Amino acid sequence: MSNYSIEPPRQPALAVVGSDLRYPVARIFCIGRNYADHVAEMGGDVTRSAPIYFTKSAHHLLTDDADMPYPPGTQDLHHEVELVVAIGAPATGIDRTAADSVIWGYGVGLDMTRRDLQGTAKKAGQPWDTGKDFAGSAIIGALTPASGFHLTEQKIHLSVNGDTRQExxxxxxxWSVPEIIANLSTLYTLMPGDIIMTGTPAGVAAVNKGDTLVGQVDRLAPVRTRIV
Structure with missing residues (x-):
C-alpha cells in the first residue's frame, strides 16, 4: 500500500551492455549546435561561443529498440544522432581534466525533433520545448561502461532504411565531452543518473512512417527504432 494519490510512473532506465542491470535515468541534458557543419546547415553562426543547452524529460525515453509512434502536432519529424554520456558521480564546477572521473558510460542516442514546431518557436524567440521534448523524443541504446570505451578516433553514423544520412x-x-561536462557542472550539480546528449553532425532530415533508423558509434551498442 503506497501513500501516493496516483500510481507513480516507472523509473526510466537504460540497458547496460554485458549486464542484466539497468542504468536509472534522472535528467537528460542536450547540447545544441555542437558540430560546425550542422550549425551551418541550420543557418547559424559557426563561431565557437558558449554551449546551448536544453532538456528532455526522462519519461520521454524510448529504449530497447522499441518502435517510435509518429508524434502528434508535426508534419516534419527529424532525426539527430548523438553520442550519449552517462554520469556516475556528483560533479560541481569541475575542471575538464577531471571530467573522465565522473563518466559512468557511453551510448548512442537519437534526439528526435519536431522541426516545424522548433522553427516556429525559434522565429518567435520562444522556448523549444514543444519541438524537442515529447514522448519518444530521446531514443537511446544500451550503455557501455566507461571502462570498456575510450574516446579516440571514432565516427558517428546514422542510416535510414540502410542509406547513410549522417556521418x-x-x-x-x-565542445568536447570533457568541456561539456566541465561547463554544465558550473550550471548544475551533475548527479548519477544524469544523461548528456552531446549534439549532432550535419545531415539531419525528415523521417516518415515505416522508416528504420540505426545510429552507431564505433565500439558502442547501436540504437535502432522504426517510425510507426
Whole structure:
C-alpha cells in the first residue's frame, strides 16, 4: 500500500551492455549546435561561443529498440544522432581534466525533433520545448561502461532504411565531452543518473512512417527504432 494519490510512473532506465542491470535515468541534458557543419546547415553562426543547452524529460525515453509512434502536432519529424554520456558521480564546477572521473558510460542516442514546431518557436524567440521534448523524443541504446570505451578516433553514423544520412568523426565536436561536462557542472550539480546528449553532425532530415533508423558509434551498442 503506497501513500501516493496516483500510481507513480516507472523509473526510466537504460540497458547496460554485458549486464542484466539497468542504468536509472534522472535528467537528460542536450547540447545544441555542437558540430560546425550542422550549425551551418541550420543557418547559424559557426563561431565557437558558449554551449546551448536544453532538456528532455526522462519519461520521454524510448529504449530497447522499441518502435517510435509518429508524434502528434508535426508534419516534419527529424532525426539527430548523438553520442550519449552517462554520469556516475556528483560533479560541481569541475575542471575538464577531471571530467573522465565522473563518466559512468557511453551510448548512442537519437534526439528526435519536431522541426516545424522548433522553427516556429525559434522565429518567435520562444522556448523549444514543444519541438524537442515529447514522448519518444530521446531514443537511446544500451550503455557501455566507461571502462570498456575510450574516446579516440571514432565516427558517428546514422542510416535510414540502410542509406547513410549522417556521418562525422566525434573529434569534429565544437565542445568536447570533457568541456561539456566541465561547463554544465558550473550550471548544475551533475548527479548519477544524469544523461548528456552531446549534439549532432550535419545531415539531419525528415523521417516518415515505416522508416528504420540505426545510429552507431564505433565500439558502442547501436540504437535502432522504426517510425510507426
Amino acid at each position: 562525422s568523426p566525434l573529434a569534429a565536436m565544437i
